[in-house]
Amino acid sequence: xxxxxxxxxxxxxxxNLAVHCLREYAGKYKDHIQIAQFSINNTREEILRGIYLEHxxxxxxxxxIWNMNIILSVIKCLRKVQPQVKIWLGGPEVSYYSQDYLxxxxxxDGIVIGEGEQTFCGLVRYYLGEIxxxxxxxxxxxxxxxxxxxxxxxxxxxxxxxxxxxxSPREPLSLDTVPFPYEDLESLNNRIIYYESSRGCPYxxxxxxxxxxxxxxxxxxxxxxxxxxxxLEGKVPQVKFVDRTFNCNKAHAMEIWRFIKEHDNGVTNFHxxxxxxxxxxxxxxxxxxxxxxxxxxEIGVQTTNPETMKxxxxxxxxxxxxxxxxxxRKAHNIHQHLDxxxxxPLEDYASFEKSFNDVYRLRPDQLQLGFLKVxxxxxxxxxxxxxxxxxxxxxxxxxxxxxxxxxxxxxELKGICNMVxxxxxxxxxxxxxxxxxxxxxxxMKMYLALYRYYERNGLYTLEHSRMRRxxxxxxxxxxxxKTCKESPDEEIDVFKEILIYDYCLREGLKNRPCYxxxxxxxxxxxxxxxxxxxxxxxxxxxxxxYDVIRSAENGKGMKKNYTVLFDYSxxxxxxxxxxxxxxxxx
Numbered sequence: 413x414x415x416x417x418x419x420x421x422x423x424x425x426x427x428n429l430a431v432h433c434l435r436e437y438a439g440k441y442k443d444h445i446q447i448a449q450f451s452i453n454n455t456r457e458e459i460l461r462g463i464y465l466e467h468x469x470x471x472x473x474x475x476x477i478w479n480m481n482i483i484l485s486v487i488k489c490l491r492k493v494q495p496q497v498k499i500w501l502g503g504p505e506v507s508y509y510s511q512d513y514l515x516x517x518x519x520x521d522g523i524v525i526g527e528g529e530q531t532f533c534g535l536v537r538y539y540l541g542e543i544x545x546x547x548x549x550x551x552x553x554x555x556x557x558x559x560x561x562x563x564x565x566x567x568x569x570x571x572x573x574x575x576x577x578x579x580s581p582r583e584p585l586s587l588d589t590v591p592f593p594y595e596d597l598e599s600l601n602n603r604i605i606y607y608e609s610s611r612g613c614p615y616x617x618x619x620x621x622x623x624x625x626x627x628x629x630x631x632x633x634x635x636x637x638x639x640x641x642x643x644l645e646g647k648v649p650q651v652k653f654v655d656r657t658f659n660c661n662k663a664h665a666m667e668i669w670r671f672i673k674e675h676d677n678g679v680t681n682f683h684x685x686x687x688x689x690x691x692x693x694x695x696x697x698x699x700x701x702x703x704x705x706x707x708x709x710e711i712g713v714q715t716t717n718p719e720t721m722k723x724x725x726x727x728x729x730x731x732x733x734x735x736x737x738x739x740x741r742k743a744h745n746i747h748q749h750l751d752x753x754x755x756x757p758l759e760d761y762a763s764f765e766k767s768f769n770d771v772y773r774l775r776p777d778q779l780q781l782g783f784l785k786v787x788x789x790x791x792x793x794x795x796x797x798x799x800x801x802x803x804x805x806x807x808x809x810x811x812x813x814x815x816x817x818x819x820x821x822x823x824e825l826k827g828i829c830n831m832v833x834x835x836x837x838x839x840x841x842x843x844x845x846x847x848x849x850x851x852x853x854x855x856m857k858m859y860l861a862l863y864r865y866y867e868r869n870g871l872y873t874l875e876h877s878r879m880r881r882x883x884x885x886x887x888x889x890x891x892x893x894k895t896c897k898e899s900p901d902e903e904i905d906v907f908k909e910i911l912i913y914d915y916c917l918r919e920g921l922k923n924r925p926c927y928x929x930x931x932x933x934x935x936x937x938x939x940x941x942x943x944x945x946x947x948x949x950x951x952x953x954x955x956x957x958y959d960v961i962r963s964a965e966n967g968k969g970m971k972k973n974y975t976v977l978f979d980y981s982x983x984x985x986x987x988x989x990x991x992x993x994x995x996x997x998x
Contacts (some may be wrong), residue, residue, distance in 0.1 A: 413540055415445045416468035420459065420479035424451045429606040429654060430474045430503065430528065432593035437529035439591075441536045452478060456485050464493055470539055472524075472532070475503035477785060477808035484517060491519040498558065500535065502528050504621055505807065508789030510553035514576050522546070522554030525578075527611075530585055551582035587611060587631040592639050597646050605643060605651050609636045609668065613656035616725045617714075618791035619753065619784060622656050623725065630664055637671050644677050652683040659686045662695065669698055669707070676703050685710045689733040696736065700743040705985035708747035711737065715756055715763075716770045723757040723799070724792065730770070737774045747986050750776040754825050755784035755811030757792075757799040761821045765856045768828075772855040777986065778837045781829040783822070784811040827863035827872070828856060834881060835862070839987055840918055843910045843964040844885060850967025851896065862888055879923065882911050886927060906958050906969040913960040916978045917989040920952030929955065932975065940977065940998050950981040953995070 417435060419428030428449060435445045448466060450459045459482065463471055471490065473483045487499050502524030506513050510523040524531045534549035546552065546559040556575040587610070594600065610630045613622035643651050659665040665686075672682055688711045691699070699707070715721060716730050740746050750771050754764055772779060786793050786803045795801070800815030813819040835841045836859075845858075852858040865888045866872040876884065889907050893900040908927040915921060921928065932953040941948045959972035974996040982991035 413444050413470075414466070414468045415470040415472065415536060415539065416463065416466050417445060417447045418459075418463060418471060418473045418483075419447065419449045420454075420473070420482055421449065421451045422478045424453065425603050426451070427600055427603045427606050428474055429593060429608065432595075433590055434472075434528055434532045436591040436593050436595065437589075438533050438536050441533070441540065444536065444540065452482060456482060456489070459486050460489050460493070463490060468497065470498040470500065470535075472500040472502060472535075475501050475505040477505055477787065480505045480807040487517070487519045498522075498539070500524060502532070505788065508624075511576050511578065514553060514555055520555075521558035522552055525551045525553060526582065527551070527584060529590055531582055547577055547579060550579050553578045584611075584629060587629050588635060590631075592642070594642075597642070597648065605648050606654050607639070607643070607651050608654045610655045610658075610661075610664070614660050615657060615727070616791070618724045618726075618795060619714075619756070619787070620656075621787055621790055623791040624789045628656075628660060630661065633664070633667055636668065640668070640671060641675065644672070644675050644680055647677055647679045649679065650681045650683060653685070655685065657687050658684040659690050659695070662690075662692070666695060666698065669695075669702070672706065673698070673702055676706055678703070681705055681708060683708050683710065685712070687712070687728065687733075688736045689729040691736045696739060699740060699746060702745055704745040705747070706745075708749065709740075710749045710751065711776075712751045713767070713771050714751060714753045715759055716767045717756075717759050717763045720756050720759045720763070723795075734770075734774055737776065741775060744986060747777045749778040749780060750774065751780045751782060753782050753784055755801070755814055755817060755822065757795065757801070757814070758816055760816040761825075764817070764825065765854065768856045769854050777839070779832055780837075781825065781832055783826070785809050786811070824860065824863070827867065828859045830872075831859045831862045831866070835859075835885070839989075840878070841882075841885065841911075841914050842917075842987075842989075843960055844907070844914050846964040847907060847910050847967060848889060851892065861892065865891065879915075879925065882915055883925060886911055886925075902969050906963050909956050909958050910960050910964055912954060913956065913976070916952055916954050916976075917992070919980065920978070921954065940995055943998065944977070944993070944995075946977065946979055947981060950979065952978045952980070952990075954978070 417431040419431045421428055431447050435442050435447060438445055446466060446468070448462055450462060463486070473487070475483055483501070490497065490499065498521045499519055500522050501513065501520055506523050507525045510525055513523060514520055524535070531549060531551040534543060537543045538546060538549065543549065546554050554577055556577065594605065608631070610628055612625060612628040613620070614626065614628055616623045616626060684707065686709050711733070713728070713730070713733065714726065721728060737748060737750070740748060752767055752771055759767070784801070786796060786801065786809045796803070802812045802814070803809050804812060811822065813822060835845060848858055849855060852861065871884060886907065890904055893903050897903060912921065912928050924931065932955055937953045938948060940953065941951055953975060955975045957971065957973055959970040962970040974994050977993045977995045978990040979993065980990045983989060
């Protein structure tokens with residue numbers, strides 16, 4: 413008997429925690445279980461081929477909004493090429509409308525509903541002949557044709573029997589009973605490792621699946637420390653905690669932060685999703701003491717509109733959140749990723765622009781603009797009629813328009829989102845964007861103007877190299893500044909140098925654009941590198957006539973003749989920018 417757990421992740425570098433937990437929880441049965449990992453970047457043919465060549469008796473898929481369409485396509489073909497195989501689905505995407513999936517897709521034998529470890533272990537025992545009937549397993553939905561004599565499994569495929577059975581729900585299990593999910597860390601090299609120290613959330617935000625099941629369960633702290641030590645000793649590059657709100661319990665969060673500080677290996681980075689307004693003085697002082705790059709935060713703001721917060725059952729003190737984000741930014745040791753959601757109840761275009769500008773002015777390292785997804789089983793699903801929320805009928809069920817925001821405005825926000833990703837979130841245009849802001853009424857209007865420039869010039873749907881992005885930004889700035897200044901020559905000259913500086917912070921200027929000045933003479937570069945003991949292949953030198961940083965801050969040219977050495981062997985652990993040194997005196 414061979415059972416195949418299939419993960420189709422959003423990216424190759426992701427690790428599907430669910431399938432690893434299921435296999436390890438199966439304990440003595442796990443030798444019968446294999447894991448097949450794919451990503452949504454694999455073609456359906458590649459996924460089908462990989463599954464087919466395993467020749468499994470049972471194939472179980474881990475289902476989410478990002479992979480559901482691919483999985484449904486694959487199982488239709490899988491049923492044709494392996495008519496005898498048993499096909500099971502599980503995960504948040506299929507847990508809330510399991511009977512509908514079984515009714516609409518005859519290829520599916522059954523669905524695991526909700527938390528899967530105990531239920532999946534029961535299925536394994538059933539197919540190994542230790543349990544006689546599927547109806548004795550809690551937390552599943554299955555069609556009658558799936559419950560067969562195990563001796564016949566190789567000769568009996570899914571039938572068209574429409575009779576569906578749903579067993580009684582299963583009680584949540586203790587997280588302490590779930591084994592460490594990663595048997596072989598070496599097989600996961602070059603992947604982000606996902607880990608959980610808790611399940612659930614004390615909050616009831618209506619757009620989140622946690623709103624359907626309130627409450628939090630924590631893993632025993634000694635177990636957590638033992639497992640974190642495995643990651644640290646293995647020098648895993650990044651461990652991503654999937655805890656819904658990691659710092660909802662201060663004592664729990666503090667103990668883990670203290671532990672990773674005390675056992676810091678200088679390599680591993682830990683990612684946490686937190687609510688920043690909960691942080692108090694004691695927590696902030698501890699966080700400020702961490703090695704730069706040890707920790708990164710994802711902070712869900714979603715909106716700064718009080719009425720919208722109320723409508724989605726969300727309670728966030730934005731003033732306190734802003735104070736804490738600014739304080740951590742000043743410490744410059746924690747990468748901060750802040751989130752917003754467009755299409756929420758009662759938030760129109762103007763309200764979203766205010767939310768955008770409020771969050772943008774906090775200067776997060778990344779600003780993620782998401783769009784409301786009406787998840788199956790979430791409370792907001794029931795509020796769609798009330799707020800006129802119309803969303804796609806296909807996963808990921810993304811908002812199309814609401815009573816307060818039109819589809820045209822959603823499309824415009826998507827364009828802005830793309831510009832933010834390319835120019836802000838890349839971290840490659842920091843000073844250029846700061847300088848440009850001075851010429852726009854608000855940050856969002858700047859990105860809107862940039863998006864419209866892309867659209868107007870047929871650039872939006874094209875792929876562009878990194879250098880091309882700089883060229884486009886230069887052309888955009890020239891186009892914009894000429895409409896608002898009679899004599900824009902100095903601003904253009906300043907902007908040229910700021911663009912060059914931004915570029916050189918990441919890598920040397922090998923192919924000089926037309927707006928760059930002459931390169932620094934090579935013998936001078938060689939001499940200075942030797943004197944400073946800097947490896948020439950990991951350095952670059954550039955001359956400037958404006959104080960780039962002060963000019964960006966003030967929005968006008970500040971004269972300064974100086975030469976900068978960019979040392980790529982010493983990068984900022986938060987921004988990844990090169991170490992810079994004014995070498996004008998040499």
